[in-house]
Amino acid sequence: MILICIKVSGLCDRYARDGMPERESTSGPYRSYLKRFREEWGDHRLDEMATDIMGIEQWLNGYQTLATPDRTVKGVIIRGRPARPASKKTKQLMKMFVHRLFELAIKWGYLTLQRNPVGLVEIKGKATRVRKLILITVDQWNKIITDPKLAPHVKVMITVAMLLGLRASELLGLRWEDIDLDNLERWVLRVRRSYVDKDVDDTKTPDSEQELPIHDDLRLVLEMWRTEQEPVNGWLFGNIQTGRPFWRGQLQKNHLVPLGNRHGIPHLGWHAFRHTYRAMMRELEIPLEM
Structure with a gap:
């Protein structure tokens, strides 16, 4: 050879x-x-x-x-x-x-x-977190969700993220067909796909593909969003200019970071809502994977 x-x-x-x-x-x-x-x-x-x-x-x-x-x-x-x-x-x-x-x-x-x-090769040092984990307090949540500068689509997105703990890619991958708002007995949201940089793919892990119950408060938010927002090619959070879901990076750069700066949450990103959700589940002793 x-x-x-x-x-x-x-x-x-x-x-x-x-x-x-x-x-x-x-x-x-x-x-x-x-x-x-x-x-x-x-x-x-x-x-x-x-x-x-x-x-x-x-x-x-x-x-x-x-x-x-x-x-x-x-x-x-x-x-x-x-x-x-x-x-x-x-x-x-x-x-x-x-x-x-x-x-x-x-x-x-x-x-x-x-x-x-x-x-x-050996990697040295302790497995410590370099950047502080951001957990949103009740007071901070009340301030950001009522912020008059917060765009309507971002407000709905962070509400879903906070109440269901979805990743940003799963959030952007949601379509109206994934949500059963007409079933009066059991309201559910089905996580079926992820959306990353213009590509539709499977969820990050097999366990991430799941069926989640929708609380009454979230149902009202989604029903109002469906009434107010003209669907864009079936996407729950579609950009009318591109016909595709919004771009995660621009959402964070143009909306989340300025929102966090206004309320004392530096470097606010999508993971903060997921981390907060999971922290609440642990505090309530509710299994994260059901």
């Missing part, structure tokens, strides 16, 4: 073409990992990198988030953040990604190894 000596950038190109997962919610983060990996190692020879285990370990343990600049959204200044040490979980995810790249390098004949060298 003839060993093909290539640069790491060549492996990255092959992975982007032949190894990238099809699921958008997975491939999106992987493209980010691939970009950071290429920037650091792209000019190295792959076979030489495979012998530099300590170099890989040092890079992974020193891995940092990217700095973000200040920006202005509708006249409101959103302060950027400096680069900071990544969490242990993030470092472990990057290690898993690099491990996968080397597995494919062996499979594709770029390396003749009996063992994946990335398996020897």
Whole structure:
């Protein structure tokens, strides 16, 4: 067998073409990992990198988030953040990604190894949360849900997110056919799909595809939304300009972050509603998976 000596950038190109997962919610983060990996190692020879285990370990343990600049959204200044040490979980995810790249390098004949060298890398430190978990208090919830600047579609979306604990992708994937508002005996919402970056896919995990009961309060909100909002191609939260669901990133950037800043909740994102829901379930000793 003839060993093909290539640069790491060549492996990255092959992975982007032949190894990238099809699921958008997975491939999106992987493209980010691939970009950071290429920037650091792209000019190295792959076979030489495979012998530099300590170099890989040092890079992974020193891995940092990217700095973000200040920006202005509708006249409101959103302060950027400096680069900071990544969490242990993030470092472990990057290690898993690099491990996968080397597995494919062996499979594709770029390396003749009996063992994946990335398996020897140790990620140091405690598994502590770098960014504080955001849990919304009752007082904060009352303020944000009555905020006069809050757009109607965002108000309905965060109400559903808070009361059902859905991920943003599951929320955007909802269609009117998934909600049975006409059954007087049992009102339910069926989580059947996710929507990420213009792609409709399955839910993140099989357990996420479920049937959820709708409380009377949420039913009233949804009935009012159905009356007020002209359906856009069947989507519960469709953008009339595109015919597709709203884009998660723009919703967070243009609506959630400014909303949080107005009420003392910095960096408010979709996960805050899911985290709060799950915290309430634990406090009430209600199983999260039923």
